[in-house]
Amino acid sequence: MRKISLALLVLITAGCFTACGQIFNKSRLDSLLNALEQNNKGMGTLVLSKDGKVIYQKSTGYESVVQGVKASAVTRYRIGSITKMFTAVIVFQLIEEGKLSLDTRLSEYYPQVPNADKITIRLMLNHRSGLHNFTDSAYTTYYTQPKTHEQLVQIFATQTPDFEPDAKASYSNTNFVLLGYIAEKITGKKYSWLLKSRITDKIGLKDTYYGGKVDLKVHEAASYRYAGGWQEEAQTDMSIPGGAGAIVSTPVALTKFIEALFAGKLVSLKSLEVMKTLKDNYGSAMFRYNFDNKLGYGHNGGIDEFKSTLSYFPEEKLTIAYCSNGMNYNMNNIVLGALSIYFGKPFQIPSFKIIEVSAEELSKYVGNYVSDQLPLKISITQKEGVLTAQATGQSAFPLDAADKDKFTFEPAGIVMEFAPEKGEMTLKQNGRSFLYIKEK
DSSP: OOOOOOOOOOBOOOSOOEETTEEOOHHHHHHHHHHHHHTTSEEEEEEEEETTEEEEEEEESEEETTTTEEOOTTOBEEOGGGHHHHHHHHHHHHHHTTSOOTTOBGGGTOTTSTTTTTOBHHHHHTTOSOOOOGGGSSGGGTTTSOOOHHHHHHHHHHSOOSSOTTSSOOOOHHHHHHHHHHHHHHHTSOHHHHHIIIIIHHHTOSSOEEOOSOOGGGTBOOOEEESSSEEEOOOOOTTTTGGGTOEEEOHHHHHHHHHHHHTTSSSOHHHHHHHHOOBTTBOSSOEEEEETTEEEEEEEEEETTEEEEEEEETTTTEEEEEEEEEESSOHHHHHHHHHHHHTTOOBOOOOOOOOOOOHHHHGGGOEEEEOSSOSOOEEEEEETTEEEEEETTSOOEEEEEEETTEEEEGGGTEEEEEETTTTEEEEEETTEEEEEEEOO
8 A cells, every 4th residue: 555656767679569559669578577577576467558458468477476376467466555546436426426525524424533524535535634644553563454444443543643634745545444434334335345336347347356365266466575585475454455455456457447537437527637636746546657748647556565556648548557466676667667668768678687795895884874864874784695774763675786885675766875985875766865974
């Protein structure tokens, strides 16, 4: 139920494949995904759809590493926060039916939640409620155990708001869990039924549904973390994410969903415009992506070790959907690579070269680093030839040697460049740089 943002990368292309009038280097895109698989950087399924027709689909890796079952077109993935788009569709349908309004107060349904009398449906859709994101507090102590609606609402009710409603925007899963509950209260139906009757049955999606415990028999993928090998991750109990992140689907089904949405088959075009309208970079369960001056709309998701992204470019009538159940790389770079290859932009397929650095050499980077530009202290440690970084209050992560004095953590797009003779380290992420000084 995490979010990611697209950021530009530099690219090379050669050879062509023509589909729907677009010059498209299919083999080069194959090469990118193959390189990810061969270097244990990522596994999953990528789909491109043009004018409502799938023009590219490729799966890599395994839906079950333990059973040796390869991923394929029928593999189903937990899609995390892309679920929010489905929830928003249900909410706007109820608004169009006169059963709800954007100005309805949360207090009509859950008065026990802080500031409920000031929080509207509109503010929840746009992440402007101020409700604390419940997955940021104690979530890891209970996420694998079932929770009732009442238990989760009690958790929400005891959490201090992050800010006054409508003061600003901040991503919070709490908003969409509550929106799902409100839809259930209004209709008297479970979210799973609402999803089926209002969306999936309407547009013919047979492999998109409210998830449960991963069922390998129906090609539901397990998720994996890479640590010298793919290791299965614990499963979130799907009673918890609800309307914020509980849906299971396939990339092909996701392309059909967003194309139906933009065609006015699920909500009116007026409602769609509201969903697309951004304030402080948030629409109603929708983000805007800018690639080479082309505008796309969609969402992304993360739950357990599943990561997913879905975006539609209306002018180009192009949809891209990628679902992964194991990622040891920055997924933004994969998506941007795919778009760059499709649109014929320069793209360099990563070499993933590995540089061996001795434990003695690594020891010169070890220490605690502080910065005047960021409040986070970063601790660098070394054990058994592996350099590890840990920022204040965050989990530790391994660093890979990319070049002399240069280390990376590719899943988060982090680069650390050391100047050991000066006792300095420069942290680079998302196009920004921060100078760190090693403590004496």
